[in-house]
Amino acid sequence: MTLSARYRPDPRFAGLGDDFSDPVQPAGFPEAHLRFWNGRWAQAVGLDALDEAGRVAHFHRFEPLPDNQATPRAMRYHGHQFRTYNPDLGDGRGFLFAQLRDDQDRLLDLATKGSGTTPWSRSGDGRLTLKGAVREVLAAEMLEALGVYTSKAFAVYETGEALQRGDEPSPTRSAVLTRLGHSHLRLGTFQRHAFERAPERIEALIDHAIALYYPHLEEAEDRPAALLEAVIAANAQTAARWMAAGFVHGVLNTDNINVTGESFDYGPWRFLPHYEPGFTAAYFDHAGLYCFARQPEAVYWALQQFAGALAQTGERLSLESALATFPAVYRTALLEAFTARFGIAPAGADKDEAFVRAFLAFMEGSERPWEATIFDWFGGEASAGRAMAGPRAGAYSGEKFDAWRAAMAGHDPVRPERLEHDYFRRADPVALTIDVVEDTWSRIDEADDWSAFEDLIADIRQAGSAYDLGRGRLGFNP
Secondary structure: OOOOOOOEEOOOHHHHOOOOEEEOOOOOOOOOEEEEEOHHHHHHOOOOOOOHHHHHHHHOOOOOOOOOOOOOEEEOOOEEEOOEEEOOOOOOOOOEEEEEEOOOOOEEEEEEEOOOOOOOOOOOOOOEEHHHHHHHHHHHHHHHHOOOOEOEEEEEEEEEEEEOOOOOOOOEEEEEEEEEEOOOOEHHHHHHHHHOOOHHHHHHHHHHHHHHHOHHHOOOOOHHHHHHHHHHHHHHHHHHHHHHHOEEOOOOOHHHOEOOOOEOOOOOOEEOOEOOOOOOOOOOOOOOOOOHHHHHHHHHHHHHHHHHHHOOOOOHHHHHHHHOOHHHHHHHHHHHHHHHHOOEOOOOHHHHHHHHHHHHHHHOOOOOEHHHHHHHOOOHHHHHHHHHOOOOHHHOOOHHHHHHHHHHOOOOEOOHHHHHOHHHHOOOOOOOOHHHHHHHHHHHHHHOOOHHHHHHHHHHHHHHHHHOOOOOOOOOOO
């Protein structure tokens, strides 16, 4: 087996001890068909030199990587699910497999989904459908292209088992997914130890998070409040970027939000076909708790529960002061996210807010496509000729459009040379709406035709190259 000199193992989480995770064994899968390999991120962490046998050994059988974590570990956590506390959670079909440094010296995790049962599986089979793996690859790729701080799908193997599922046609094909992420230390991890009245474990988690993800806080006098404020800022940024991307996560439970603010765990996600504040991703979200427009509220509520867990070791008043920073931090992040998505320079908070409000007013109540509208006007007025000559030119008229264009006129383009990219010579952008996802999957399901999936990945990466939003880089910390 060959590994690049860039491979730098650094297993840290297991050192916290058995109060935080459990050693587990990966499932034995009957078949190994590689369906996705993230070559660019494999290079960043020094795993690009793995041959076929090495990939199967480490990402299908999950044999330990050299000098890395000796045994997979299922993490312990609790969480609020749709605001109801659940003390029976934990990694039920996944585990932390390895930790390593990337080419920017960030500590990253390799963790699984669909790798077999654990002590926290309850009645589940610990498996993942192939469709679920395909959907996660697509979500992570698209969010990265649109500048969202996201985990990456690293490897997917089809495993040859026929799975039974109650919410989709069965039997269905199976897979095991490996993610590359910048911490899987969830808000629910802290909640578990607060529930168990173990402040010493909460202090250990605070120390662990600061040392590995927020080292600039090492000298903070009030470490719980300092960590909370940093986690608030990181998650506010991510929530704002979801909104600018037109993304609906679907399940913003406290076990699906982590301390670095990284977006991860893509189950019933959706991208907006058009602007609809109440648009939901999960068919079981009957009350619209996690609908598009309520995502910032959901994140803030989750952060309040995180603060409650920290209160067992921190000062309540300082934690409350930290929580009070969220609205202002989020507002700033939202304006930055929208101006970045449109490729225009900030012009001051009032003008930026007027621009965002005018855009949403123009989009509201219409069937104008979200992604295509941003694509048409990327660069602001620098794209006016392209937009007004394109296939959606007829949509760009009327009083609301005039108000939006007037608000846009006060913003200069940022790096207008990006508009010379071949991507902007297309009539239509890549848009990952549900019909595109389902069509891509149907070709795999019915004819084992992976060409549409591969073409879609290539299109998404072309979009990412053209927009060049930068903040989608894994491990970005504001």
